[in-house]
Amino acid sequence: MTPIETEVARLQGLIGQEVGVANWITVDQAMIDQFADTTQDQQWIHVDPERAARETPFGGSIAHGFLTLSLASRFAYDCFAMADGQVMGINYGFNKLRFLNPVKAGARVRGRFVINSVKQRNATDMLRETGLTIEIEGQETPALIAEWLGLAVFGPAE
Structure with missing residues (x-):
């Protein structure tokens, strides 16, 4: 079997199982402010903790949903290693995404991963x-x- 075939078979045996739990990360106000600067999303619920404490039900500022989502890459580094023969991994998108609960400044978050499906697309790509x-x-x-x-x-099969 080629390295890609071996990895596809291994992951197919894990479908439905939790395969990783990342380390906790604290989402503090400095991280929120940096994200706001980078994305130019300066909405006050994120960058004005005093106003957010007064005028929202959150008790203070909250992280941008996309900041929380962007931490997924870090969580994946905690949980997944490159497979034998793999030369890179590429973010291919999302089928579904729901933001269910705001992350308050100072909260800790982590990612949990379950394999839903895996398929070999061609000689070099696995989705x-x-x-x-x-x-x-x-x-x-x-x-x-x-x-x-x-x-x-x-990499190409040898």
């Missing part, structure tokens, strides 16, 4: 759909749930 839940420490409702698509690219 994996991973169920992603980003949970908030101490909260029953997660920050978000998603079906994340990743393309694993393998």
Whole structure:
């Protein structure tokens, strides 16, 4: 079997199983402010903690949903290694994505991964759909749930 065929077979045996739980990351106000600067999204619910404490039900500022989502890449680094023969991984998008609970400044979040499906597309590409839940420490409702698509690219078979 080629390296891609070996990896496809391995992951197909894990469909429906949790395959990784990332380390906790604190989403502090500095991170939120940096994200706001980078994306030019300066909405006050993110960057004005005093006003957010007064005028929202959150008790302070909250992270951008896309900031929370962007941490998925970091969580994947915690949970997945490159397979033998794999030369790169490419973010291929999402089938579904729902933001369920805001992440308050100072909260800790982490990602949990479940293999939903995997298929070999051609001699070098494997498409994996991973169920992603980003949970908030101490909260029953997660920050978000998603079906994340990743393309694993393998070197040519020898």
